[in-house]
Amino acid sequence: MTEAAIVAPAPAPAPDAPNIVALELLGSGLTYSLGYERLFRAWSNSTIGIRAGGSFFTYAVNDSAGSGNLTILTFPLVASQYFGRGPHKLVVGLGATFLYVNASSDSSGVTYSSDSSGFGVAATGVLGWRYVPRDGGPAFGVAFTPMVRTHKGFLPWGGANVGYAF
Amino acid sequence: MSPRLSLILRLAALALALAGCNAVASVAAEGADFGGATADAHCDRRFVQPGGQASAFCQEIVATVAASQFADDCRVKHAASPSPGLCPRARIIAGCKLDEKHKDDSVAWDWYYDVSDLVADAGAEAGPDGGPTFAEPVARSLADVVKICADRDRYPAGAELVMP
Numbered sequence: 001m002t003e004a005a006i007v008a009p010a011p012a013p014a015p016d017a018p019n020i021v022a023l024e025l026l027g028s029g030l031t032y033s034l035g036y037e038r039l040f041r042a043w044s045n046s047t048i049g050i051r052a053g054g055s056f057f058t059y060a061v062n063d064s065a066g067s068g069n070l071t072i073l074t075f076p077l078v079a080s081q082y083f084g085r086g087p088h089k090l091v092v093g094l095g096a097t098f099l100y101v102n103a104s105s106d107s108s109g110v111t112y113s114s115d116s117s118g119f120g121v122a123a124t125g126v127l128g129w130r131y132v133p134r135d136g137g138p139a140f141g142v143a144f145t146p147m148v149r150t151h152k153g154f155l156p157w158g159g160a161n162v163g164y165a166f
Numbered sequence: 167m168s169p170r171l172s173l174i175l176r177l178a179a180l181a182l183a184l185a186g187c188n189a190v191a192s193v194a195a196e197g198a199d200f201g202g203a204t205a206d207a208h209c210d211r212r213f214v215q216p217g218g219q220a221s222a223f224c225q226e227i228v229a230t231v232a233a234s235q236f237a238d239d240c241r242v243k244h245a246a247s248p249s250p251g252l253c254p255r256a257r258i259i260a261g262c263k264l265d266e267k268h269k270d271d272s273v274a275w276d277w278y279y280d281v282s283d284l285v286a287d288a289g290a291e292a293g294p295d296g297g298p299t300f301a302e303p304v305a306r307s308l309a310d311v312v313k314i315c316a317d318r319d320r321y322p323a324g325a326e327l328v329m330p
Contacts, residue, residue, distance in 0.1 A: 067235075107241075110248075110250065114203075120202060155197075
């Protein structure tokens with residue numbers, strides 16, 4: 001046995017720009033989300049990313065005095081695998097989007113909510129393309145981000161993201 | 167560029183812009199419904215505040231983002247009784263499903279009731295200033311509801327007869 005054969009391979013170095021902050025329109029945050037993703041080198045040709053994000057949306061559905069806004073908060077949490085050697089990556093991921101919806105109320109204070117209002121969780125997937133420069137810089141992409149939720153079923157959804165890798 | 171080609175291009179751009187707006191509204195409505203931001207509401211026009219004119223129907227709207235606005239409109243414009251959920255089903259003769267398109271993809275129904283019991287209790291002229299208790303049209307049979315649904319003055323975008 002040669003000396004080279006018994007030496008354990010050195011761990012793959014971490015990506016040069018392992019942090020990405022990005023704004024995603026639609027996507028796993030439903031309306032939008034602002035997120036942070038940390039990239040880890042999985043093996044020679046692949047990278048794993050863990051992304052956490054959040055969004056806050058409130059809208060005056062009702063213009064009557066004393067009425068309450070519709071408010072939606074989302075918190076997507078997604079683990080993705082990046083394939084590809086260059087900056088153009090195929091992204092495949094799975095995760096969950098935690099939701100909170102406060103339905104709007106009328107001027108007498110009655111809230112018009114559905115069974116799905118309040119706290120909820122949806123499973124989400126990611127299949128898309130992303131440009132991530134090896135040494136950092138602008139990063140962007142588009143993805144199919146379907147969601148599944150109890151009582152609501154399947155939502156064929158998608159999103160576009162733009163951000164910065166560093 | 168010829169004037170004809172210019173006109174065609176401008177019309178195509180307008181059509182794309184309109185289709186884009188509709189698509190965005192439709193996507194937003196789908197997302198809102200998935201997130202749980204939509205609700206059902208009804209406006210029972212049979213029961214009104216003093217001085218209001220009652221009508222023999224209840225309007226319900228399903229899966230709307232604007233349920234609270236619908237409720238306040240019901241109270242303010244018609245002096246009627248809004249509530250979450252669907253219209254009461256008891257004593258319904260039939261209904262009209264409105265064909266009009268809403269930006270949030272919600273659907274509205276007008277349900278027409280047999281109000282003979284209410285007229286017997288209140289009298290036929292218990293409306294404002296001694297007028298009729300219930301504004302026309304007052305359905306007494308399925309045939310009446312068929313006629314109401316087909317009335318394009320009442321439903322300019324059309325309406326389909328539906329049974330409860």
